[in-house]
Amino acid sequence: MNAREFRRRGKEMVDYVADYLEGIEGRQVYPDVEPGYLRPLLPTAAPQEPETFEDIIKDVEKIIMPGVTHWHSPYFFAYFPTASSYPALLADMLCGAIGCIGFSWAASPACTELETVMMDWLGKMLQLPGVFLAGEAGEGGGVIQGSASEATLVALLAARTKVTRCLQAASPGLTQAAIVEKLVAYASDQAHSSVERAGLIGGVKLKAIPSDGKFAMRASALQEALERDKAEGLIPFFVVATLGTTSCCSFDNLLEVGPICHEEDVWLHVDAAYAGSAFICPEFRHLLNGVEQYADSFNFNPHKWLLVNFDCSAMWVKKRTDLTGAFKLDPVYLKHSHQDSGLITDYRHWQLPLGRRFRSLKMWFVFRMYGVKGLQAYIRKHVQLSHEFEALVHQDPRFEICAEVTLGLVCFRLKGSNKLNEALLERINSAKKIHLVPCHLRDQFVLRFAICSRTVESAHVQLAWEHIRGLATDLLGAQKEEKADRKLK
Numbered sequence: 001m002n003a004r005e006f007r008r009r010g011k012e013m014v015d016y017v018a019d020y021l022e023g024i025e026g027r028q029v030y031p032d033v034e035p036g037y038l039r040p041l042l043p044t045a046a047p048q049e050p051e052t053f054e055d056i057i058k059d060v061e062k063i064i065m066p067g068v069t070h071w072h073s074p075y076f077f078a079y080f081p082t083a084s085s086y087p088a089l090l091a092d093m094l095c096g097a098i099g100c101i102g103f104s105w106a107a108s109p110a111c112t113e114l115e116t117v118m119m120d121w122l123g124k125m126l127q128l129p130g131v132f133l134a135g136e137a138g139e140g141g142g143v144i145q146g147s148a149s150e151a152t153l154v155a156l157l158a159a160r161t162k163v164t165r166c167l168q169a170a171s172p173g174l175t176q177a178a179i180v181e182k183l184v185a186y187a188s189d190q191a192h193s194s195v196e197r198a199g200l201i202g203g204v205k206l207k208a209i210p211s212d213g214k215f216a217m218r219a220s221a222l223q224e225a226l227e228r229d230k231a232e233g234l235i236p237f238f239v240v241a242t243l244g245t246t247s248c249c250s251f252d253n254l255l256e257v258g259p260i261c262h263e264e265d266v267w268l269h270v271d272a273a274y275a276g277s278a279f280i281c282p283e284f285r286h287l288l289n290g291v292e293q294y295a296d297s298f299n300f301n302p303h304k305w306l307l308v309n310f311d312c313s314a315m316w317v318k319k320r321t322d323l324t325g326a327f328k329l330d331p332v333y334l335k336h337s338h339q340d341s342g343l344i345t346d347y348r349h350w351q352l353p354l355g356r357r358f359r360s361l362k363m364w365f366v367f368r369m370y371g372v373k374g375l376q377a378y379i380r381k382h383v384q385l386s387h388e389f390e391a392l393v394h395q396d397p398r399f400e401i402c403a404e405v406t407l408g409l410v411c412f413r414l415k416g417s418n419k420l421n422e423a424l425l426e427r428i429n430s431a432k433k434i435h436l437v438p439c440h441l442r443d444q445f446v447l448r449f450a451i452c453s454r455t456v457e458s459a460h461v462q463l464a465w466e467h468i469r470g471l472a473t474d475l476l477g478a479q480k481e482e483k484a485d486r487k488l489k
């Protein structure tokens, strides 16, 4: 493909994308295919001779789209939102065109510098204190990671290195292995599975702290665990507090957990992967209170709820040397003449991979084309829609709400057994008009209704609820008949 053809195909592709997104409501949100559907539809090996663009595009509709779950359909209410906006899509194109690998300042100065400034812009939107911002007097700074999972792992590994060095400095005879064996990390029993994985990958114990009646981690439970472990000679070194848990969007009590971490000299990482975007609205900012004094690192995903397409996970640290000190290696082929000036950032020291894309372009385009006000309006609309759904659930006495609705997620269920609710979800997801996923809250099977799509409106929420109610009526009717049948026999 030469530039001339690229111009033509590029315009066609933009039309295809716009048609896809404009018409997405007409597509079934969840596909009909069975596992393994695709292989028989593809040749067994790559073609020897070149094929045409037209043939490929035809196949996209014919064999790819039938196997796509349409995350941006206004009938998609599963998981959490994943961001999509036109400015971010366009910026992603430009990112592909520049195609630089921004591991160091010298590898592409704009790539590094725009990221540093965008992370400061975003930090200011959240009213993060100056210590987290690179452009201020503090020792902190922000970095774009690929995912919240990576951010948690990076924080855990940095904390592990920090505590190990500290203990070795105090007792030079101690081996790293002897220390790591005793390290313990903590997170609430509601934390995301990526936290447990970070513990596994980091080779340290991770203990689940029982959450309270509102699914929040509280001081007493954490303190108890720390005391018990210290009495056994273990070394607490890392706590993850979650703001907006994946199951039910509950909030760990940062103002209680923070002081304990501070006192015990334990690294506190705050995971607000989903909820973080809401903190750009003053009315939700209080949910982040405590981050100032207590957090060593803080992370959330603009690629979830802030209209910046995947991947873009924003992570800040209070002391950038905690990261750069932990992961720094300087082979001669990556050295450059400015690196020791102290003025510039080499982001490769802040992350696991060497290579990194020019992801801050997406933030720059989105922040400028929406404005903070536009982004706030977007968040508020989603929160309002979730409260609308919550009110609908309340109106039907057969249903109950299972957790406080704070942002864009509603956890609900039919009053009755887990089996009944599993059957309801099964009916919902096999009808494929809308898509939901469940969660467990304690021993209850619960349905999650997450406001996801950029284009979801009140009418979609109403339709979804009518649909769920109808399926519930069918299900309860069928059960009654079954019971009656059993009695007759």
Ligand SMILES: *Cc1c(COP(=O)(O)O)cnc(C)c1O
Pocket: 080, 146, 147, 148, 149, 150, 192, 194, 242, 244, 245, 246, 271, 272, 273, 274, 301, 313
């Ligand atoms: C979604 C989510 C994650 C994982 O996010 P990735 O960016 O996919 O790694 C982690 N923590 C919480 C609370 C989440 O909701």
